[in-house]
Amino acid sequence: MxxxxxxxxxxxxxxxxxxxxxxxxxxxxxxxxxxxxxxxxxxxxxxxxxxxxxxxxxxxxxxxxxxxxxxxxxxxxxxxxxxxxxxxxxxxxxxxxxxxxxxxxxxxxxxxxxxxxxxxxxxxxxxxxxxxxxxxxxxxxxxxxxxxxxFFPPLAFEAVGHQLARFRATLAGQLSEVADALTDSWPPEQDGWASRSQALVEVGRAVRAAVSHADDSRKGNPRARVHRRDLRSDYDELSALESVTFHVRDLTEMLAAAVWGQPVQLELRPELRPALSRTLHAVAAVLRDWDPDDDEQSAFAEADAALQDLMTELDQRRSSSPVTSLGVAATVAMDLTRILAALRPQIMPEPEAEAAPDATPAR
Missing domain, CATH: 1.20.58 (Methane Monooxygenase Hydroxylase; Chain G, domain 1)
Structure with a gap:
């Protein structure tokens, strides 16, 4: 640059x-x-x-x-x-x-x-x-x-938006690569996704440093009164993406173990790969389109539908397949469920109606 x-x-x-x-x-x-x-x-x-x-x-x-x-x-x-x-x-x-x-x-x-x-x-x-x-x-x-x-006291607000967008794009790209590997030849020819776990952590650290720097740049800065930014929302988004990173790393390691048997020997049934791939792509789309201020996002609905289809397929095969052969797919499905939970806009529940006082006179 x-x-x-x-x-x-x-x-x-x-x-x-x-x-x-x-x-x-x-x-x-x-x-x-x-x-x-x-x-x-x-x-x-x-x-x-x-x-x-x-x-x-x-x-x-x-x-x-x-x-x-x-x-x-x-x-x-x-x-x-x-x-x-x-x-x-x-x-x-x-x-x-x-x-x-x-x-x-x-x-x-x-x-x-x-x-x-x-x-x-x-x-x-x-x-x-x-x-x-x-x-x-x-x-x-x-x-x-x-x-x-x-003379122009610096504000580092602009970098925060770019870094958070980069973080989302990196995580989405990782999920898409894993999804493509599941529909590739087996074992997949492309294996870069399997060794990118630490790189995801480094991206997260860089983003946290950028948000912290922006927070420091506004303190005592008169320009912050004119150029405002809700850094609390940025910290919330960062926290959500760090949680997503944990689950992306987990499912990546699980699927890598199923492909190459390292560091442990795991099994992934071939017939489950298409449903897993579709769900991974759908969750990646949520990351790319994610807007924490939008309560209704179509990408969430598509990801929920894909995840539900995967869960249904797992339930149908549970009776005819050994539990160990479904373990990898079930673990990945749980990771994807938690990713969506971390990304879903936090909507406060409506307060419950207060119970009407008992009108029955005391005896």
Whole structure:
């Protein structure tokens, strides 16, 4: 996929350049010792430029926290002893241990680095260096946050719809491939469907990451008041599709075992394959046409009819066939039933009429 002039990455890069330019222009105007360290302001602007406003604020706070802890560690060395190889190494080691806790997120490395800079670069002027470092970084971070807020704060809503549609199409394609394999020569020549189980999981993870990113992008974002999206509905759809993924993987593994006998030996009666194939195609059509806001969808009716025909055929053969020979088809039918249940629009049942009070007088 190409990168256009309006793509989020290009916009973010331009915003970072603007923030650095503003921070570098303002940095020399600060009074006191901060004026001696203007180069830290552009660095602060860079570390605050994240894809969403909330992630920018979160990282900015973690960065300032890491800087403060590093300065305090260096200050403890200066107050309690003289900076030397042993005390500097100890301060850096303690800083690295604090960073390893994960409390400061992606900015955790600033803790040991700041302690090292204050003790070595600051040297005899450690107090002035610490103040200038912290003040200029704070200035840069504030500039970065302001630029991120004012210039097109990103909303990742559009990607959610595309990712959910991709998820549905992937699951529908998997069911269709399995359905085609059932009517192919036996064993089927096309076997790609049998090894796609983990790929379905990876698609689901990518979609969940996209929905989570969109949710994060709206927090504190003024554009979210104009460009609205019901992310609760997206989370519900994602949850339904994740449930569908579980059952698609299950029926795929069952049918693969029936074809190749791996990892267990299972049997699928040849006369049941056409009905299974029709039902799989019908459920795949539900996924392709699914609209969670539409209570009446023709694809559901066709899938229900195909599933009912499959169940009827299984019942008819139950008396004349060993139970083990129907197990694979019955399990697949149950998976398909649960897929339809997960996809079916959730219609609230009508409240039951309240029972009329007993008019019979008490005796």
């Amino acid at each position: 190409g990168v256009t002039a309006t793509s989020p990455r290009i916009v973010q890069a331009l915003k970072a350049a603007i923030a650095v330019a503003i921070a570098w222009s303002i940095a020399p105007l600060l009074p006191g010792v901060a004026d001696d360290y203007p180069y830290y302001a552009p660095l602060g602007a860079l570390v605050s430029m994240y894809p969403t406003l909330m992630s920018s604020v979160r990282n900015a706070l973690q960065t300032l926290g890491g800087l403060t802890v590093g300065i305090l560690l260096a200050g403890a060395v200066i107050v309690l002893s003289d900076p030397n190889v042993l005390t500097i190494s100890l301060a850096v080691g303690v800083g690295a241990a604090i960073a390893a806790t994960g409390w400061f997120g992606a900015s955790r490395e600033y803790i040991p680095v700041t302690a090292l800079f204050v003790l070595i670069v600051g040297g005899p002027n450690a107090d002035g260096y610490s103040i200038g470092y912290l003040v200029q970084m704070t200035l840069g971070i504030l500039v970065g946050l302001a630029v991120n807020l004012v």
